[in-house]
Amino acid sequence: MLDRFQRLAASLAGGEAATGPLRRQALDDLDAVVGAYAEARAALGQFDHNTLLPNRHRFLLDTARQAGERGEPTVLLVTLAEAPRYNEMLRALGHAFADDFVRAAAAIVRDIAPADCELYHVSLLSLCFVLDGHTCDTALMAATMARAFTRPVQCRGVPVVTNVGVGLAALAPGREGTGEVLRAALAAAQDSRGLSSGWSRYDRASDEAQRRAFTLLHGIPDAIASPDQLSLHFQPRVSLRSGRSSSVEALLRWRHPTLGPVAPGEFIPLVETTALISDVTAWVLEHGLSQLAAWTRQGVSPVLALNISPNNLRERGFVESLRDATDRHRIDPARIELEFTENALTTAEPQVRTAIAEIRALGMTIAIDDFGTGYSNMNYLTRLPVQILKIDQSFTRTLWQQPRQQLLVRGITEMAHALGLKVVAEGIETQEVHDLLADWGCDEGQGYLISRPLPPAEFAGWYAQNNA
Numbered sequence: 001m002l003d004r005f006q007r008l009a010a011s012l013a014g015g016e017a018a019t020g021p022l023r024r025q026a027l028d029d030l031d032a033v034v035g036a037y038a039e040a041r042a043a044l045g046q047f048d049h050n051t052l053l054p055n056r057h058r059f060l061l062d063t064a065r066q067a068g069e070r071g072e073p074t075v076l077l078v079t080l081a082e083a084p085r086y087n088e089m090l091r092a093l094g095h096a097f098a099d100d101f102v103r104a105a106a107a108i109v110r111d112i113a114p115a116d117c118e119l120y121h122v123s124l125l126s127l128c129f130v131l132d133g134h135t136c137d138t139a140l141m142a143a144t145m146a147r148a149f150t151r152p153v154q155c156r157g158v159p160v161v162t163n164v165g166v167g168l169a170a171l172a173p174g175r176e177g178t179g180e181v182l183r184a185a186l187a188a189a190q191d192s193r194g195l196s197s198g199w200s201r202y203d204r205a206s207d208e209a210q211r212r213a214f215t216l217l218h219g220i221p222d223a224i225a226s227p228d229q230l231s232l233h234f235q236p237r238v239s240l241r242s243g244r245s246s247s248v249e250a251l252l253r254w255r256h257p258t259l260g261p262v263a264p265g266e267f268i269p270l271v272e273t274t275a276l277i278s279d280v281t282a283w284v285l286e287h288g289l290s291q292l293a294a295w296t297r298q299g300v301s302p303v304l305a306l307n308i309s310p311n312n313l314r315e316r317g318f319v320e321s322l323r324d325a326t327d328r329h330r331i332d333p334a335r336i337e338l339e340f341t342e343n344a345l346t347t348a349e350p351q352v353r354t355a356i357a358e359i360r361a362l363g364m365t366i367a368i369d370d371f372g373t374g375y376s377n378m379n380y381l382t383r384l385p386v387q388i389l390k391i392d393q394s395f396t397r398t399l400w401q402q403p404r405q406q407l408l409v410r411g412i413t414e415m416a417h418a419l420g421l422k423v424v425a426e427g428i429e430t431q432e433v434h435d436l437l438a439d440w441g442c443d444e445g446q447g448y449l450i451s452r453p454l455p456p457a458e459f460a461g462w463y464a465q466n467n468a
């Protein structure tokens, strides 16, 4: 083609075609060459550079073209590895090895797929093809594919253990060319990991849960910026001997603009997997301390307990942000208690241990939340500067009917006291449980029997009346 182009260009530049009908012909020829070149360029964009298989653009064009054809088109998608594993491979063995691995795995997929099916390489680690559910046993094909990858993939003599996912999703009429089927097949492939069958068919419920999680995470920055999506409710804690309250726990509430109220038990674990937890904790700290300062001016002055995520302790500058917030709101750090779950405290990471020691040095109290739900070697209780142990509500809520749990809770209380810790029971819902815990010497309690979490103004009223 280059040759033809050069000849045409030369003849146009002054040779025999410089005038007359020959010139017209040469120009037309040149247009044709340029058109062919543009087509070739576009076609190149429809293939993966590594496997040379048609790519996602081509898949979308092909499925759009097939719209309206009969049959029951079903996409079988194979994802070769999870991103962290792939990154480990890149780091240890390099990009060229990873490219070879993808080609070796693609060859296995090609061998198993029906010979007349076009194989597409739709993302770095995903390959797919379209089966006709009328004429092909799609479940059998998916199972065969999954089984093939239970053996390591041989790459440059190295047996690479994969964690392949295999997913099936029907190409719904009218959705051809949209890519929606790829998203559904990928969701199914991800769900298949950990299933003994090794493959999975698209499941709307599991996908909807994923999408909800995604929507929630995406909504967090807006929630933080919005004046009315997030709020704090406050649940008092009382002495089981006197009934008086001297502390209160701040609990985050979120009214999502379209999903309505979302419980922290749902969104906090999601947020904790991302760096957004830093912003959420900063919001809670700022609003919690501002509320505490306002109550103090009204003569209501409890200790404020805040829930802190383990990852906050790994953040650079977290302890300074605590100091800065108490300074700005003129709050004595001794009036702040930070609750951590056991898992946060049992880590051996020096950064985390230093942060805990610095928080204690600021004068704040450290409490272990949900005690008894982690699997820990309790040695950390003797080594860390912890003052309060909150027994998880799973022990207390049903305590009345459970003699073995009663033994455990009594034992925990005695052990904590022997170590000089204060014991708080969470989730007290009945008078019977309250009285048992009080008999055993449990220091404080929190739960629906005493009060539900309250909006700030109601808490101030409750506190004044309770302690009158």
Ligand code: C2E
Binding pocket: 235, 250, 251, 252, 263, 264, 265, 268, 284, 307, 308, 309, 339, 369, 370, 393, 426, 427, 428, 429, 446, 447, 448, 449, 453
């Ligand atoms: P948690 O810190 O253990 O808080 C106690 C949870 O138990 C709260 O649920 C509270 O409303 C509930 N509760 C209190 N008394 C009773 C009772 O008698 N019976 C029953 N069934 N439940 C009771 P909530 O507010 O839904 O919070 C759930 C969890 O979400 C909290 O558990 C905490 O781990 C987390 N969380 C809440 N707010 C924050 C926050 O600001 N930051 C972080 N990192 N986590 C938070």
Ligand code: MG
Binding pocket: 249, 307, 339, 369
């Ligand atoms: Mg808590």
Ligand code: MG
Binding pocket: 369, 370, 390, 392, 393, 426
């Ligand atoms: Mg708790």
